[in-house]
Amino acid sequence: MTAAAPAAYFFTPMLDVKVIREHPEEVARALETRGGAESVQRLLDLDTDRRRRVTAVESLKAERNKVTEQIAQAKRRGESPAEDIARMRKLGDEIRDLDAAVGEVEKEMQALLLQLPNLPHPSVPVGGAQENQEVRRWGTPRRFAFDPKPHWEVGERLGILDFERAAKLAKSRFVVLWGAAARLERALVQFMLDLHTREHGYREVWVPHLVNAETMEGTGQLPKFEDQLFKTVEPEGGRPLYLIPTAEVPVTYLHGGEILKEQELPKRYVAYTPCYRREAGAAGQDTRGMIRQHQFDKVELVKVTTPAASYGELESLVGNAEEVLKRLELPYRVVLLATGDTSFASAKTYDLEVWLPGQGKYREISSCSNCEAFQARRGEIRYRPVSGGRAEFAHTLNGSGLAVGRTLIAILENYQEADGSVTIPQALRPYTDGLERITPVSS
RNA sequence: GGAGGGGUGGCCGAGCGGUUGAAGGCGCCGGUCUUGAAAACCGGAAUCCCGCAAGGGAUCGGGGGUUCGAAUCCCUCCCCCUCCGCCA
Numbered sequence: 001m002t003a004a005a006p007a008a009y010f011f012t013p014m015l016d017v018k019v020i021r022e023h024p025e026e027v028a029r030a031l032e033t034r035g036g037a038e039s040v041q042r043l044l045d046l047d048t049d050r051r052r053r054v055t056a057v058e059s060l061k062a063e064r065n066k067v068t069e070q071i072a073q074a075k076r077r078g079e080s081p082a083e084d085i086a087r088m089r090k091l092g093d094e095i096r097d098l099d100a101a102v103g104e105v106e107k108e109m110q111a112l113l114l115q116l117p118n119l120p121h122p123s124v125p126v127g128g129a130q131e132n133q134e135v136r137r138w139g140t141p142r143r144f145a146f147d148p149k150p151h152w153e154v155g156e157r158l159g160i161l162d163f164e165r166a167a168k169l170a171k172s173r174f175v176v177l178w179g180a181a182a183r184l185e186r187a188l189v190q191f192m193l194d195l196h197t198r199e200h201g202y203r204e205v206w207v208p209h210l211v212n213a214e215t216m217e218g219t220g221q222l223p224k225f226e227d228q229l230f231k232t233v234e235p236e237g238g239r240p241l242y243l244i245p246t247a248e249v250p251v252t253y254l255h256g257g258e259i260l261k262e263q264e265l266p267k268r269y270v271a272y273t274p275c276y277r278r279e280a281g282a283a284g285q286d287t288r289g290m291i292r293q294h295q296f297d298k299v300e301l302v303k304v305t306t307p308a309a310s311y312g313e314l315e316s317l318v319g320n321a322e323e324v325l326k327r328l329e330l331p332y333r334v335v336l337l338a339t340g341d342t343s344f345a346s347a348k349t350y351d352l353e354v355w356l357p358g359q360g361k362y363r364e365i366s367s368c369s370n371c372e373a374f375q376a377r378r379g380e381i382r383y384r385p386v387s388g389g390r391a392e393f394a395h396t397l398n399g400s401g402l403a404v405g406r407t408l409i410a411i412l413e414n415y416q417e418a419d420g421s422v423t424i425p426q427a428l429r430p431y432t433d434g435l436e437r438i439t440p441v442s443s
Numbered sequence: 444g445g446a447g448g449g450g451u452g453g454c455c456g457a458g459c460g461g462u463u464g465a466a467g468g469c470g471c472c473g474g475u476c477u478u479g480a481a482a483a484c485c486g487g488a489a490u491c492c493c494g495c496a497a498g499g500g501a502u503c504g505g506g507g508g509u510u511c512g513a514a515u516c517c518c519u520c521c522c523c524c525u526c527c528g529c530c531a
Contacts, residue, residue, distance in 0.1 A: 067512095072511095
């Protein structure tokens with residue numbers, strides 16, 4: 001039996017209030033390039049206010065408990081202490097009012113805290129995307145004897161990418177994959193899952209694609225990014241569900257509200273799911289082709305580990321994702337994101353960018369993050385140390401291993417030939433039932 | 444969809460108005476015994492908040508209510524289970 005997930009519970013925000021209280025300047029500085037620094041002073045004021053009120057109400061409660069005990073004793077003696085009871089009535093009202101006031105303050109604090117992003121790791125360059133650092137490159141972009149086409153031209157010429165019909169079925173930013181493309185998509189999923197389970201030690205897991213608000217909040221998607229999510233409408237006030245924007249959400253929250261044993265860590269999971277994103281605010285970006293879709297497949301890697309091990313696990317996670325590109329012989333580079341470009345829940349993120357000759361650019365194909373205790377705190381994911389002490393928040397990590405649609409794109413662009421055909425990478429052939437080349441006939 | 448049952452500590456499971464932060468078991472930590480281990484026995488240990496501390500407060504699915512006082516009574520929401528119906 002697994003523990004019931006806690007309904008979001010006051011005072012387990014993603015940043016520990018104590019850290020803000022004790023190091024307000026450092027926190028504000030760390031958040032400068034990430035957003036939220038302006039909340040720090042307000043939080044400090046609220047925190048002071050809250051503590052003052054809590055102290056006051058608790059002394060009243062202490063009195064209530066004492067008098068209650070006196071009444072109980074009197075009753076046992078057969079007396080009826082009318083004046084004590086009358087006093088308790090008044091006390092009870094006062095306590096109720098003060099508690100309500102504390103609740104108001106806590107509500108405001110919680111709302112602010114839920115909007116604060118994670119603090120960056122010291123090794124992360126400070127600044128916006130222009131401060132991102134290329135860590136390494138692998139592979140040499142192929143020299144083409146002809147002008148390499150973008151994937152949408154390659155795919156439409158082969159009759160395997162169909163944007164028009166997808167728009168008819170749904171709307172723009174969807175695609176229909178025909179024949180060899182659908183086959184390739186499936187092969188890629190299989191190939192990635194096999195690699196990570198057989199060689200990298202991940203356990204495969206299959207999860208719901210629709211999750212509730214607690215799960216979204218626990219992993220940092222809500223409340224801040226509601227406009228990026230597809231949401232269901234339930235009749236008669238039923239609780240809505242959200243379509244997952246990444247498998248990171250359900251897979252990380254598998255252990256929400258649980259206390260794991262240190263000796264079970266690290267947990268390493270791999271999951272294949274479709275991902276659904278509104279892409280609000282991306283109007284005009286990547287409108288052609290299947291770079292940015294409302295629905296795409298992804299194989300996701302998730303780890304739950306101890307604070308001491310998490311940065312080592314981040315490096316190996318990146319290596320595991322890189323291995324997919326290496327086996328597919330797709331040139332790529334690894335980029336360490338600067339503070340301002342690092343995602344909300346993450347303390348440190350490496351992006352893998354694959355070379356797309358049709359666009360003449362490296363484009364993101366994986367994002368690998370160490371969220372440290374940010375999600376663990378929100379989602380109450382803890383572990384009991386071997387030494388038997390108090391339960392500690394775990395560290396959670398995630399990374400794409402890889403985005404399948406973009407991998408398909410990369411193959412179409414990197415492996416295209418002058419005659420419009422596309423060669424299937426060697427590593428994928430065990431999964432394509434003998435198909436070695438996509439031509440208009442084979443497609 | 445109809446009818447019932449239930450949500451308690453790391454896990455299982457008692458309690459059903461005051462002496463219960465909560466019996467018992469399992470698991471965990473320490474000790475005795477042992478060449479070592481196991482078994483047996485003894486002891487320890489929930490979490491969060493406020494406080495320099497002493498100490499105090501809160502927490503038995505969430506929220507609200509009744510009461511001087513609630514894990515225990517009432518309302519409401521969420522979730523799980525069993526049976527019947529329906530169904531990929």
